Amino acid sequence: MSLMKLGAVSALALTMATGGALAKSDIVVAMQLEPPHLDPTGGAAGAIDSVLYSNVFEGLTRFAADGSIIPGLARSWEISEDGLTYTFHLAEGVTFHDGTAMDGEDVKFSLDRARAEDSANAQKALFSSIDTVEVVDPQTVKVTLSEPNGSFLFNMAWGDAVIVAPESIDNIKQQPMGTGAFRFANWVQGDNITLERNHDYWGTPAKLDKVTFKFISDPTAAFAAVMAEDVDVFTAFPAPENLPQFEADPRFDVIVGNTEGETILSTNNKMPPLDNVTVRKAIAHAINRQEIIDGAMFGLGTPIGTHFAPHHPDYVDLTGNSQYDPELSKQLLAEAGLPDGFKTTLKLPPPSYARRGGEIIASQLRSVGIETEISNLEWAQWLEQVFTGKDYGLTIVSHTEPMDINIYARPDYYFQYDNPEFQALMDELTRTTDPEARSALLKKAQTIISEDYVNGYLFQLATPTVAKSGVRGMWKDAPTQAVDLTAVYWE
Amino acid sequence: MLRFVLKRLVSLSLSLVVASVVIFLFVEVVPGDPAAFMLGLNATEDTLAALRDQLGLSGSLIERYLSWVGGMLRGDFGTSYTYRTPVSEMIADRMWISLPLALYALTLSTLIAFPAGIWAASKRGSLADVSVMGLTQLGVAIPNFWFAMLMVLVFAINLRWFSAGGFAGWDAGVYPAMKSLTLPAIALALPQASILARVMRSSLLDTLSEDFIRTARAKGLTKRQALWRHALRNALIPVLTIIGLQFSFLLAGAIIIENVFFLPGLGRLVFQAISARDLIVVESVVMLLVFAVIVVNFAVDIAYAAVDPRLRVRG
Numbered sequence: 001m002s003l004m005k006l007g008a009v010s011a012l013a014l015t016m017a018t019g020g021a022l023a024k025s026d027i028v029v030a031m032q033l034e035p036p037h038l039d040p041t042g043g044a045a046g047a048i049d050s051v052l053y054s055n056v057f058e059g060l061t062r063f064a065a066d067g068s069i070i071p072g073l074a075r076s077w078e079i080s081e082d083g084l085t086y087t088f089h090l091a092e093g094v095t096f097h098d099g100t101a102m103d104g105e106d107v108k109f110s111l112d113r114a115r116a117e118d119s120a121n122a123q124k125a126l127f128s129s130i131d132t133v134e135v136v137d138p139q140t141v142k143v144t145l146s147e148p149n150g151s152f153l154f155n156m157a158w159g160d161a162v163i164v165a166p167e168s169i170d171n172i173k174q175q176p177m178g179t180g181a182f183r184f185a186n187w188v189q190g191d192n193i194t195l196e197r198n199h200d201y202w203g204t205p206a207k208l209d210k211v212t213f214k215f216i217s218d219p220t221a222a223f224a225a226v227m228a229e230d231v232d233v234f235t236a237f238p239a240p241e242n243l244p245q246f247e248a249d250p251r252f253d254v255i256v257g258n259t260e261g262e263t264i265l266s267t268n269n270k271m272p273p274l275d276n277v278t279v280r281k282a283i284a285h286a287i288n289r290q291e292i293i294d295g296a297m298f299g300l301g302t303p304i305g306t307h308f309a310p311h312h313p314d315y316v317d318l319t320g321n322s323q324y325d326p327e328l329s330k331q332l333l334a335e336a337g338l339p340d341g342f343k344t345t346l347k348l349p350p351p352s353y354a355r356r357g358g359e360i361i362a363s364q365l366r367s368v369g370i371e372t373e374i375s376n377l378e379w380a381q382w383l384e385q386v387f388t389g390k391d392y393g394l395t396i397v398s399h400t401e402p403m404d405i406n407i408y409a410r411p412d413y414y415f416q417y418d419n420p421e422f423q424a425l426m427d428e429l430t431r432t433t434d435p436e437a438r439s440a441l442l443k444k445a446q447t448i449i450s451e452d453y454v455n456g457y458l459f460q461l462a463t464p465t466v467a468k469s470g471v472r473g474m475w476k477d478a479p480t481q482a483v484d485l486t487a488v489y490w491e
Numbered sequence: 492m493l494r495f496v497l498k499r500l501v502s503l504s505l506s507l508v509v510a511s512v513v514i515f516l517f518v519e520v521v522p523g524d525p526a527a528f529m530l531g532l533n534a535t536e537d538t539l540a541a542l543r544d545q546l547g548l549s550g551s552l553i554e555r556y557l558s559w560v561g562g563m564l565r566g567d568f569g570t571s572y573t574y575r576t577p578v579s580e581m582i583a584d585r586m587w588i589s590l591p592l593a594l595y596a597l598t599l600s601t602l603i604a605f606p607a608g609i610w611a612a613s614k615r616g617s618l619a620d621v622s623v624m625g626l627t628q629l630g631v632a633i634p635n636f637w638f639a640m641l642m643v644l645v646f647a648i649n650l651r652w653f654s655a656g657g658f659a660g661w662d663a664g665v666y667p668a669m670k671s672l673t674l675p676a677i678a679l680a681l682p683q684a685s686i687l688a689r690v691m692r693s694s695l696l697d698t699l700s701e702d703f704i705r706t707a708r709a710k711g712l713t714k715r716q717a718l719w720r721h722a723l724r725n726a727l728i729p730v731l732t733i734i735g736l737q738f739s740f741l742l743a744g745a746i747i748i749e750n751v752f753f754l755p756g757l758g759r760l761v762f763q764a765i766s767a768r769d770l771i772v773v774e775s776v777v778m779l780l781v782f783a784v785i786v787v788n789f790a791v792d793i794a795y796a797a798v799d800p801r802l803r804v805r806g
Contacts, residue, residue, distance in 0.1 A: 036573035036767065037575050043529050043530065044529060044531025044532070044533070044534065117537070118544075118545075119538060120541055120542045121538065122530040122531050122533060122534050122538070124534070124535050124537075125533060173576075174575070174576060188658075188660060188755070189576075189581065189755065190584075190585065190756075190759065190763075191657060191658055191660075191753075191754075192657075214657065214753075215753070216656070217753070218751060220640060221643075221655065221750065221752065221753050224644070224647060224655035225654075225655045225656060225753070227648045227655070228643075228647040228651065228654060228655035230647075230654045230656070378766055379528060380523025380525075380766065380767070380768040381523055383523065383524065383527045384523050384524060384527065387532065388527060399532070401533060404533075
């Protein structure tokens with residue numbers, strides 16, 4: 001560093017120190033789960049995106065804090081009349097963290113890698129409509145689709161669609177290298193990951209110099225870590241029962257936001273008697289959502305009546321279709337030829353919404369005559385028995401992917417709902433790019449699955465963040481699983 | 492002696508082979524597909540197949556067993572499915588926490604147990620004896636995770652002397668690292684110390700009633716001299732056996748305490764690996780622990796035989 005530069009830097013540092021009144025420039029953010037590895041394009045674990053999305057990796061488009069899709073590395077784009085060709089114009093002067101330029105070739109590489117035959121991308125379906133990717137010039141990429149896809153820009157905003165550098169692939173799981181405002185610094189496996197500010201960032205630079213993600217899985221330990229001020233922020237705080245104590249403490253702020261997680265009583269639509277819509281309707285009316293939200297989630301969560309996020313502009317409130325009404329429920333069971341109720345299985349994965357919620361639902365169902373045999377499963381068992389094996393009657397799970405109502409168009413999906421009308425509707429939605437028409441289709445889709453009582457719709461999962469007072473710029477809601485720290489600062 | 496060692500070596504190798512088969516089969520029959528776990532709900536079938544291929548999960552059971560054992564013989568413990576790093580590196584990393592923690596806890600427990608046990612035995616029936624016995628009873632009865640949480644409440648949340656958990660890392664220096672291991676070590680040491688003190692006391696009392704102690708007293712030694720010169724050394728054998736057992740327990744069995752203090756130790760590695768179906772990590776870590784226990788036992792056998800010729804003939 002030359003002397004002049006040094007002088008300029010120290011002058012800058014001095015003004016910052018006096019002007020900022022010694023504002024802290026590092027932060028410790030805790031979360032429950034540790035990422036298994038650091039490649040967002042090669043695994044489904046949400047923790048990977050939590051640490052890296054937007055902070056280290058960026059895609060062509062991106063999610064904003066309110067869930068809308070805004071330009072990312074592509075600053076603008078044109079869509080052809082037939083909706084088949086997307087021409088993306090990339091931001092100028094973007095470099096990866098190793099200093100090499102990010103250009104059209106990297107975009108082509110990333111998209112082709114994700115949709116390749118041997119790709120291990122957990123969301124490969126996001127790329128299935130891509131036919132070819134062409135590099136027009138270093139700043140321009142032309143993507144041609146095999147059929148129009150109204151959600152293509154949305155798909156490109158996912159963490160699984162971020163742009164990676166070809167030379168980083170061999171070590172990406174340990175040494176992630178993106179274009180983001182923070183660069184990866186260090187990973188002490190089992191304990192923490194540190195990121196540092198990227199001084200050569202192409203966009204608005206991050207305000208923090210250093211970010212440490214700490215992983216604390218035990219809820220009691222999480223409480224202790226916040227109380228002892230070992231951590232500055234705890235995202236998705238795992239013990240909702242402790243939140244009132246933090247709210248009362250002037251040292252902390254509690255921010256409760258919405259997630260994309262529709263928590264549902266998933267129902268095996270092929271298993272008798274659950275294949276009968278009247279029986280499913282009876283179950284829906286036997287459920288008291290508020291009791292579950294209060295009992296299992298300590299009041300956190302918004303009731304839903306369909307598989308759609310309530311904060312989304314196209315959401316339709318259909319909770320009226322499944323009002324709590326045990327008398328009606330018994331009547332419906334009698335109508336279905338089951339006046340004495342029936343017996344089925346209720347298989348619960350580990351999260352507390354499922355384990356605690358399951359006990360409450362079981363007792364609600366029992367009071368209308370439906371006996372459930374509860375079994376608690378680990379995730380791996382749940383995936384094998386319920387998700388893949390479809391060996392279950394009922395289960396409770398939160399579907400955290402954003403805008404995933406299209407899973408109801410997959411007859412082989414684990415709830416085995418097979419409705420040609422709905423499948424045609426989803427095909428139409430994919431082909432439609434006009435926002436008005438899409439909105440109408442989405443509303444219709446919500447209504448169909450609500451009136452078919454495919455699953456019991458319980459509540460939208462909330463995400464409580466506990467932060468030291470003075471931390472500003474955290475996302476309130478979680479439109480995708482991300483802890484975007486690029487705009488966070490200390491006041 | 493040579494024949495004895497050879498015989499022991501053969502039985503050691505046999506135990507290892509049997510253990511490896513049992514561990515492998517046990518882990519492999521646990522339901523759950525690692526690839527499905529890693530790729531989540533939206534994965535397509537061809538992606539799952541591609542990942543299974545990459546992980547080497549597609550071979551037959553025997554092929555996979557042989558490649559696992561073959562790898563270990565060459566010092567290669569395989570690559571973790573989820574972390575994609577060599578298992579040996581992961582174990583080494585965790586060992587840097589688990590080993591010091593186990594030694595720290597063992598040191599504390601010995602430092603507490605020896606004086607307490609000796610003191611109680613030498614004043615049998617006195618107030619001192621009764622209170623040591625009472626306290627150790629309590630130490631055995633109190634669940635150590637509860638005691639750990641209590642310490643966090645007092646020393647981390649209220650007094651702020653320690654952080655509530657986590658590991659500062661050896662890079663940060665010996666003092667911060669040891670400091671972050673202090674509360675966990677105390678929590679681990681408490682029940683161990685209680686057990687050890689009780690064993691020490693009863694073993695010492697047994698020895699004190701032996702004929703040779705009476706002979707020593709008859710020679711004119713005081714009670715105290717007899718205890719320190721003759722009884723203590725003889726009473727140590729059962730105590731050392733217990734310490735050996737406690738050490739292997741502390742190495743991998745500290746999982747609950749590791750959870751309370753969110754320490755990334757060996758126990759938590761196994762726990763996480765089991766729930767993520769990272770089978771290769773589970774297999775390798777468990778195998779390593781079995782290996783350690785068997786080798787320690789082997790060493791103890793040889794040591795006993797070296798000291799006591801009677802055992803050589805019997806063995």
